[in-house]
Amino acid sequence: MTGAEILFFILAGLSVFSALMVVLQRDVVYCAMALVAALFLIAILFITLNAPMVGVLQVLVYAGAIMVLFLFVIMFLNLTATEPRRRAWLSFAGLSALLLGGVLSAMLTQSEPAADPVAATELFGSPEMLARSLFNDFVLPFEIASVLLLVAIVGAVVLAKRRS
Numbered sequence: 245m246t247g248a249e250i251l252f253f254i255l256a257g258l259s260v261f262s263a264l265m266v267v268l269q270r271d272v273v274y275c276a277m278a279l280v281a282a283l284f285l286i287a288i289l290f291i292t293l294n295a296p297m298v299g300v301l302q303v304l305v306y307a308g309a310i311m312v313l314f315l316f317v318i319m320f321l322n323l324t325a326t327e328p329r330r331r332a333w334l335s336f337a338g339l340s341a342l343l344l345g346g347v348l349s350a351m352l353t354q355s356e357p358a359a360d361p362v363a364a365t366e367l368f369g370s371p372e373m374l375a376r377s378l379f380n381d382f383v384l385p386f387e388i389a390s391v392l393l394l395v396a397i398v399g400a401v402v403l404a405k406r407r408s
Contacts, residue, residue, distance in 0.1 A: 251292060259285040267337070272318050276311065283307040297371050 262285060265278035283306045290299035378386055 248292070252289070255285055255289050255292070259289070273315075276314050276318060279314070280307055280311050283311070295370075297374060 259282055262278050262282040266275050266282060269275045269278060283302060287299040287302035287307065290296075290302055
């Protein structure tokens with residue numbers, strides 16, 4: 245086992261652990277902080293895949309902006325009571341996790357590794373490939389999303405002006 249594989253398994257284990265903490269924590273602030281840790285670990289995984297732009301965008305957009313909004317909403321709502329645990333959901337989640345683990349282990353034992361995995365990922369995550377894909381293949385969804393965001397911003401401004 246190489247050093248890169250050991251690093252991958254360490255990062256993957258930490259990612260799974262922090263994702264489990266998001267689901268299993270009873271305090272919402274701890275859940276949000278575990279989500280920040282999971283997002284940072286995913287960004288590190290992207291960087292190890294030679295996709296630094298995707299990793300940096302992961303940190304900036306998700307771990308930065310989106311989590312600030314989540315924490316703002318949590319603090320705005322001032323949630324003090326913890327949610328009670330439900331045994332039925334916990335047992336269903338455990339059973340689903342075991343089933344998923346069995347399916348994934350069966351898939352991993354039957355697959356063959358790629359002949360040259362580095363050649364397939366040379367341009368993965370580079371700014372050039374991301375821009376080419378975004379502005380050639382996905383230009384219509386990109387423009388639709390920008391128009392929807394513009395309409396949402398105008399609507400928020402109109403609603404804010406109406407109340408003041």
